[in-house]
């Protein structure tokens with residue numbers, strides 16, 4: 001900032017009146033100029049303060065997010081709105097499909113997040129991205145721009161933030177604007193660098209947390225839900241069934257003579273049969289059904305809003321699909337197996353206004369287990385049904 005001010009010298013003090021009035025005018029002009037500079041500085045400071053506050057609020061919001069899907073939403077759609085951007089893209093390096101797998105377990109499809117792109121490795125990306133350690137502003141080269149903003153080629157300025165966490169590159173957060181000055185090449189990147197660091201921490205924390213939560217509710221052999229997950233879900237489904245006045249059904253699916261498979265082919269082969277059975281079962285179910293490995297060779301399926309006769313039809317379908325499935329073992333040996341299925345159903349009229357306890361869930365499981373016992377006793381490879 002250069003000043004137009006002429007500072008008075010000793011000789012100018014004794015000058016004639018016209019000179020003094022000229023000096024006065026000069027002083028007024030200088031004063032005016034200084035005032036304008038002050039106002040500009042103040043506006044600049046206020047703008048920086050507002051920007052800082054906006055970033056700080058945003059960071060607090062990010063740090064309080066507790067689910068992976070919320071975080072992805074927040075880093076893309078919400079970020080776009082909050083910072084009045086024209087485009088936001090989040091590119092995630094997800095070589096082992098870990099993040100996509102977690103989303104699927106949360107009943108979300110990765111395609112739902114249209115601004116999130118998944119790549120196996122950074123080597124699949126254009127060279128300028130592979131070497132990025134700090135945010136870069138301005139426009140990227142055409143190839144890189146196309147990869148990052150494929151459907152938005154008309155952006156006038158962009159910022160690309162690499163998300164590093166302890167020397168591991170998690171991905172890139174990319175902002176685009178139609179305003180060429182928004183991310184001009186001479187823009188300081190301190191704010192962006194800080195934002196990138198916070199986003200990387202949040203991403204890593206939430207991914208790890210989700211992995212732990214899901215791990216604690218999943219059967220490691222079959223990938224189905226475990227008993228702990230069933231307990232939680234049973235409570236929720238009973239409450240929903242009571243609220244909406246809908247029946248809730250449950251199937252116990254048990255392999256017939258599984259011990260013989262273990263004894264004849266070994267435990268490892270038995271494990272493979274269990275894994276394939278779980279896959280086969282899931283294939284026959286609806287998206288709203290909840291499949292669980294209850295223990296050993298016994299699987300349980302919760303069927304929300306399903307009456308007893310419909311649950312029996314579904315159980316027959318499951319039984320058929322397993323009977324018709326050929327289990328191919330590791331040494332090429334082919335095996336056919338059968339299952340017995342017990343179906344139990346609870347009607348909301350059985351517990352109209354009572355406060356729900358875990359006992360109601362236990363009643364439903366006992367009912368389906370009793371039906372399974374009936375199916376086994378009647379000769380196996382069949383479905384038996386009971387209602388509460």
Ligand SMILES: Nc1nc2c(ncn2[C@@H]2O[C@H](COP(=O)(O)OP(=O)(O)OP(=O)(O)O)[C@@H](O)[C@H]2O)c(=O)[nH]1
Pocket residue numbers: 221254255256257258259260262266267268269270271274295296297376380
């Ligand atoms: N391979 C393998 N076997 C298991 C696992 N958990 C339990 N088992 C075995 O599953 C078998 C279950 O046997 P049983 O309860 O007698 O039932 P079954 O032989 O299927 O006979 P029915 O149910 O009466 O038709 C036992 O041999 C258990 O050792 C597991 O994780 N892997």
